[in-house]
Each structure stands twice: as C-alpha cells, then as structure tokens.
Amino acid sequence: MDAQNPPKKVVVCGGGVIGVCTAYFLSKKGAVVTLIEKSSVACAASGKAGGFLALDWCDGGPVSPLARASFNLHRSLAEELNGVEVYGYRPVTTVSFSITESSSSLSGQLATKASSVPSWVDGPAKGPRTIGTTATTAQVHPQLFTKTLLSKAVEEYGVEVVIGKLEAVKVVEDKAEAVVLEGGREIEADAVVLALGPWTSKLSLMDSIFRVYGLKAHSIILEPKDPGAITAHALFLSYSPAEGGKPLDPEVYPRPTETDLGCESA
Ligand SMILES: Cc1cc2nc3c(=O)[nH]c(=O)nc-3n(C[C@H](O)[C@H](O)[C@H](O)COP(=O)(O)OP(=O)(O)OC[C@H]3O[C@@H](n4cnc5c(N)ncnc54)[C@H](O)[C@@H]3O)c2cc1C
Known part of the structure; x- marks a missing residue:
C-alpha cells in the first residue's frame, strides 16, 4: 500500500444492484469500501426485476454509451464469475x-x-x-447477480457490509466527512455514494441537489x-x-x- 496515497475510504449507501456494483468496482480499484444496507442485500427492485439486458435499446438517447458499456460489461463479468452457472446469465x-x-x-x-x-x-x-x-439481448437472475458480486467484493476486495439505516450525511465545507446511521453510529468517509433507489430523495441533503423518484x-x-x-x-x-x-x-x-x-x- 502507498503510505503517501492511502486508499480512499468510501461509504456506499444502499445494497441494491447500483450500490453493490459501485462497491465492487471501487474496492477492486483499491478503495476501502463500507456498504450500508437498511434491510438485506437486493431486497428491493434489484431482487425483483426481470434482469433483462439490452445492448442498443437506448441508442439515440443520452444514456446510450452507458447502456452499451453495461451490456458488454455483463458479458465479461459472466465469463469472469461463471455467471451462466451462478446467476443465470444467458443471451436471449x-x-x-x-x-x-x-x-x-x-x-x-x-x-x-x-x-x-x-x-x-x-x-x-x-x-x-x-x-x-442473442447478440443484443440477455438476462441475469437479478438477485443472484447482485449477491454474487457482493460475495466476491467481500471475500476478495475486503468490502465491509453494515446492516443499518442511513439517517444523514455529515457534510463540512461541501465535503462529505461521515455518515450517520439510525441509533447514532457514525462511519467516517472520504466520499459517500448514495444508491438508495427511490428512497434517495428521503435524505434532506438531496432536496437542494436533484430529485430522485421511483416508478412503480x-x-x-x-x-x-x-x-x-x-x-x-x-x-x-x-x-x-x-x-x-x-x-x-x-x-x-x-x-x-x-x-x-x-x-x-x-
Ligand atoms: C418489477 C420490476 C422489473 C424490472 N425489470 C428490469 C429489467 O428487466 N431490466 C433492468 O435493467 N431493470 C429492471 N428494473 C429496474 C431495476 O430493477 C432498477 O433500476 C434497479 O434494481 C435499481 O437498483 P438500485 O440499486 O438503484 O435500487 P434498489 O434495488 O431499490 O436498492 C436500494 C437499496 O437501498 C436500501 N435503502 C433504502 N433506504 C436506505 C437507508 N436509509 N439506509 C440504508 N439502505 C437503504 C434499500 O433497502 C434497497 O436495498 C425493474 C424494476 C422493477 C420494479
């Protein structure tokens, strides 16, 4: 480890597919990651979704490059993690x-x-x-995918999972310094990632930044x-x-x- 440049402490809030993938890739790059989830991993939309993936269905829109990168990343992750057997990855x-x-x-x-x-x-x-x-559409079992990625992040890259409800983010001079959980526990952070799905807008911090809402x-x-x-x-x-x-x-x-x-x- 480079003592001059220690890995950043990142607290990722929300144990859905977005939070888990963020934790996985940040920890793989060397960050020290804590994941906070209020109930259980992939208990919300990320455990109930269709798990459908499409390469080019966002073409022409602003997220097209992201959708294409995500589709290709799923294919390479499936090879790396034996996704066919472990979480039902298959082209459809x-x-x-x-x-x-x-x-x-x-x-x-x-x-x-x-x-x-x-x-x-x-x-x-x-x-x-x-x-x-089968070249442009595929599927995963979304809950198994999310849990597989988290297991790997915990076992190989040291991600710590804390079951607790995020109540607030402590911000000092425009910089996140810690998260506060229900009950008062504080966890220090150099950076905080909010991935609470439709609950993200419940944080008062978010009001002044942008609105996040769910689609039932x-x-x-x-x-x-x-x-x-x-x-x-x-x-x-x-x-x-x-x-x-x-x-x-x-x-x-x-x-x-x-x-x-x-x-x-x-
Ligand atoms: C029926 C259905 C079918 C879908 N099908 C598809 C599909 O086929 N393909 C596709 O790409 N997308 C699909 N989607 C959309 C996809 O499921 C979502 O976009 C995705 O799961 C969102 O993930 P997320 O991590 O942002 O949120 P979530 O899965 O909602 O995760 C948020 C997490 O944050 C936790 N949390 C909330 N508040 C707090 C707090 N205060 N402290 C700590 N933790 C907290 C929650 O418990 C939850 O685990 C579908 C969605 C639904 C509902």
Whole structure:
C-alpha cells in the first residue's frame, strides 16, 4: 500500500444492484469500501426485476454509451464469475407480439406457426416481431447477480457490509466527512455514494441537489413444472383478456428456474 496515497475510504449507501456494483468496482480499484444496507442485500427492485439486458435499446438517447458499456460489461463479468452457472446469465431472443386469451385448442397451433414465437406460447400470437437477438439481448437472475458480486467484493476486495439505516450525511465545507446511521453510529468517509433507489430523495441533503423518484411496477414469479422446457426468450406482449377491456402490456422473462412476469403500473 502507498503510505503517501492511502486508499480512499468510501461509504456506499444502499445494497441494491447500483450500490453493490459501485462497491465492487471501487474496492477492486483499491478503495476501502463500507456498504450500508437498511434491510438485506437486493431486497428491493434489484431482487425483483426481470434482469433483462439490452445492448442498443437506448441508442439515440443520452444514456446510450452507458447502456452499451453495461451490456458488454455483463458479458465479461459472466465469463469472469461463471455467471451462466451462478446467476443465470444467458443471451436471449426477444420477441414482441399481440395475444388474446383463449381456451380454443386451435390457438396453440396458430401460435406455433410463426417460428419466432416460442413453442410454449399457447395463444394466437399476432404480428410477431423479433426485437432482440442473442447478440443484443440477455438476462441475469437479478438477485443472484447482485449477491454474487457482493460475495466476491467481500471475500476478495475486503468490502465491509453494515446492516443499518442511513439517517444523514455529515457534510463540512461541501465535503462529505461521515455518515450517520439510525441509533447514532457514525462511519467516517472520504466520499459517500448514495444508491438508495427511490428512497434517495428521503435524505434532506438531496432536496437542494436533484430529485430522485421511483416508478412503480409489479412482478409475479412463477415456478415452472419443467424447468428444462424454458427456452431462452423474453416476450414483450400486448395481451387482451378474453373478457375484453384494455390490452395489458406484460413482459415475460423466463429464467432457467422460474419465470418473471413484469408490468409497469399505470
Ligand atoms: C418489477 C420490476 C422489473 C424490472 N425489470 C428490469 C429489467 O428487466 N431490466 C433492468 O435493467 N431493470 C429492471 N428494473 C429496474 C431495476 O430493477 C432498477 O433500476 C434497479 O434494481 C435499481 O437498483 P438500485 O440499486 O438503484 O435500487 P434498489 O434495488 O431499490 O436498492 C436500494 C437499496 O437501498 C436500501 N435503502 C433504502 N433506504 C436506505 C437507508 N436509509 N439506509 C440504508 N439502505 C437503504 C434499500 O433497502 C434497497 O436495498 C425493474 C424494476 C422493477 C420494479
């Protein structure tokens, strides 16, 4: 260790995928990192998400370079951490189509007519379109991914995990000096990273800087009877219930061990 230039003490607040990845990469670069999480790692969106990854879906927007770098980084991390086995990393074919709920036995035959529609879709799929290939879309199990990265950060790069609720950041002359946890414990820091997801805006410190807000979404996890039948597809649907009404737009993310049905709230 260079005594003239000791590693920075960084406190990362929030044990979701953002906080954990920040802790992982900073500690790998030599920083002394403490991660603060109020409940348990990946207990919020980062444990419930679809885990869907896309190379070029942000192209044309301001975060395009970030999305592309992230997609490629996932591929190299999966090689480094045996992500295929450990957290279900796999390239997927992504298809969009419209479907109407139906009990007709004909519907299964109609659905399998288009080769792009996976064989396990048993409704009449209309207008199937391949919107991502195995070169441009992939998935991970988000909770396993986050926990795997944290284990590595703890075991190999010395990250300390503290279960506690961040109450405040002590700032002196525009510089973060410590974090204060519920109960009064203080942890000194040269730098503080806030990655509290939608809770970030609860810190009064943030009011004057920028606003962070959450977007509600829900997901349902189904366990398949036959995991071997789950092909590497992600589906973006316009789904019309048999009884009529407004079509829904669920996203379906089958994983080797389970299927995540996600939908944004209106
Ligand atoms: C249903 C659903 C499906 C999604 N699908 C996808 C997808 O397929 N692909 C994709 O890229 N994204 C997806 N997302 C978005 C993605 O999940 C989020 O963008 C991501 O998980 C955010 O991570 P985060 O670390 O910022 O926040 P979070 O996962 O919300 O983590 C924040 C953490 O901070 C902790 N915390 C809060 N307050 C405090 C405090 N005071 N002190 C200490 N800790 C605190 C919380 O307990 C939590 O663990 C989906 C989201 C949802 C809800």
